[in-house]
Amino acid sequence: MLEVKTVGVFLEEPHLAVAASAGRFAAERLAALPVAEDDGAARRQAREVLALLGEAGLCRFVVPAAHGGARERVDSLSLCVIRENLAQASPLADAVFALQGLGSMPIALAGTDEQKERWLPGVASGETMTAFAMTEPAAGSDVRAIETVARREGDDYVLDGRKWLISNAGLADVYTTFAAVDSADGRDKPIACFLVAAENPGLRFAGPQILSAPHPLGEIVFEDCRVGASARLGDEDEGFKLGMRTLDRLRATVAAAACGMASRALDEALAHAKERRQFGRALSEFQLVQQKLALMATDLAAARLLTYRAAWEAENGDRVTLCSAMAKLAATETAQRVIDQAVQILGGRGVLASHPVDHLYRAVRALRIYEGTSEIQQLVIARELLAERG
Numbered sequence: 001m002l003e004v005k006t007v008g009v010f011l012e013e014p015h016l017a018v019a020a021s022a023g024r025f026a027a028e029r030l031a032a033l034p035v036a037e038d039d040g041a042a043r044r045q046a047r048e049v050l051a052l053l054g055e056a057g058l059c060r061f062v063v064p065a066a067h068g069g070a071r072e073r074v075d076s077l078s079l080c081v082i083r084e085n086l087a088q089a090s091p092l093a094d095a096v097f098a099l100q101g102l103g104s105m106p107i108a109l110a111g112t113d114e115q116k117e118r119w120l121p122g123v124a125s126g127e128t129m130t131a132f133a134m135t136e137p138a139a140g141s142d143v144r145a146i147e148t149v150a151r152r153e154g155d156d157y158v159l160d161g162r163k164w165l166i167s168n169a170g171l172a173d174v175y176t177t178f179a180a181v182d183s184a185d186g187r188d189k190p191i192a193c194f195l196v197a198a199e200n201p202g203l204r205f206a207g208p209q210i211l212s213a214p215h216p217l218g219e220i221v222f223e224d225c226r227v228g229a230s231a232r233l234g235d236e237d238e239g240f241k242l243g244m245r246t247l248d249r250l251r252a253t254v255a256a257a258a259c260g261m262a263s264r265a266l267d268e269a270l271a272h273a274k275e276r277r278q279f280g281r282a283l284s285e286f287q288l289v290q291q292k293l294a295l296m297a298t299d300l301a302a303a304r305l306l307t308y309r310a311a312w313e314a315e316n317g318d319r320v321t322l323c324s325a326m327a328k329l330a331a332t333e334t335a336q337r338v339i340d341q342a343v344q345i346l347g348g349r350g351v352l353a354s355h356p357v358d359h360l361y362r363a364v365r366a367l368r369i370y371e372g373t374s375e376i377q378q379l380v381i382a383r384e385l386l387a388e389r390g
């Protein structure tokens with residue numbers, strides 16, 4: 001279980017209780033989980049883990065209480081303590097939990113009562129798996145370049161296009177999908193958001209994309225995919241803003257996952273440094289190794305403080321965008337360095353595929369890319385700073 005002292009100033013009793021229960025869940029249900037060896041195993045494990053997370057009541061934290069959730073509104077501090085604990089034990093379990101939040105938050109933020117009632121109770125129980133379908137081959141950081149089109153036909157929309165790098169592609173029950181609305185009058189195409197059920201005959205899983213660490217990723221294609229207007233979330237021109245608001249609110253949780261992975265790597269490095277002997281002494285007696293450990297622990301503590309400050313801002317403050325971008329940038333870059341140093345301390349053992357630090361080394365890399373790359377976070381931070389200074 002993670003120590004909460006460093007960030008305790010941001011946490012209240014309910015968050016500590018969630019942290020304890022997520023820590024117990026990670027120790028009892030995830031610690032023994034084997035690292036999935038191929039895409040098929042990762043996909044099976046993702047569904048199994050979702051069921052376990054649902055059973056343990058953890059998925060309830062991504063949904064508001066009115067629709068089966070744990071809190072009146074989704075609370076970033078709880079999401080952070082859960083993600084930090086899950087990521088420490090299993091990066092795949094963390095991704096499964098994160099995706100439940102990412103795919104469903106647009107529904108919680110902008111859904112009608114009917115849309116919320118249809119999807120959110122299943123998300124909270126872990127029976128309904130969600131996906132967030134934004135990225136396309138030509139639209140990554142530049143979300144406005146989305147080419148998937150939604151054509152209005154009477155009361156319906158017909159979607160055509162291709163999404164890739166989509167987590168849970170081929171597994172999810174519902175895809176929160178961003179598409180440019182093709183209006184007859186030739187206006188600039190606004191980006192709208194639609195809920196597309198997996199069983200829609202116009203939606204096709206086009207195959208997995210294999211990541212260096214187990215993670216169900218893939219492509220989906222929309223071909224004459226007809227949805228009713230009741231599948232649209234918010235107004236026709238609200239999709240972009242809704243997507244950005246969702247990412248803004250969840251960015252601190254990516255930082256928390258990075259901290260979880262880094263703290264596991266630090267634990268592994270500390271244990272190894274005390275036990276491994278070379279030149280007649282434990283590695284921990286060499287000052288070069290001590291320096292590594294000292295810097296890893298200090299950088300991690302700083303990253304955790306920024307992370308929990310950002311989550312606190314999301315609940316109580318008005319600087320969410322700035323603080324969450326700083327947290328994601330600092331924590332993901334820090335985690336990469338800390339894990340790399342852990343591998344170094346482990347020596348040859350650290351690059352054996354069977355070792356947890358090797359798994360962390362591969363798993364942490366994507367966090368600097370998804371939900372806004374490190375470069376995009378820097379642009380956001382600069383934009384916010386310059387705006388603050390008038």
Ligand SMILES: Cc1cc2nc3c(=O)[nH]c(=O)nc-3n(C[C@H](O)[C@H](O)[C@H](O)COP(=O)(O)OP(=O)(O)OC[C@H]3O[C@@H](n4cnc5c(N)ncnc54)[C@H](O)[C@@H]3O)c2cc1C
Pocket residue numbers: 131132133134135139140141142164165166167168211215217366369370371372373374375376379
């Ligand atoms: C494991 C994983 C899971 C993912 N899951 C999802 C998902 O569930 N749903 C989804 O929609 N997407 C998902 N993605 C996609 C992810 O959000 C994109 O990969 C990310 O937004 C970057 O887009 P891109 O890959 O097209 O890179 P690009 O945008 O092409 O960027 C390439 C490089 O150029 C840099 N760059 C781009 N623009 C600028 C600029 N203006 N200034 C300076 N540098 C710039 C970037 O920082 C990056 O270093 C996932 C990706 C990964 C790796």
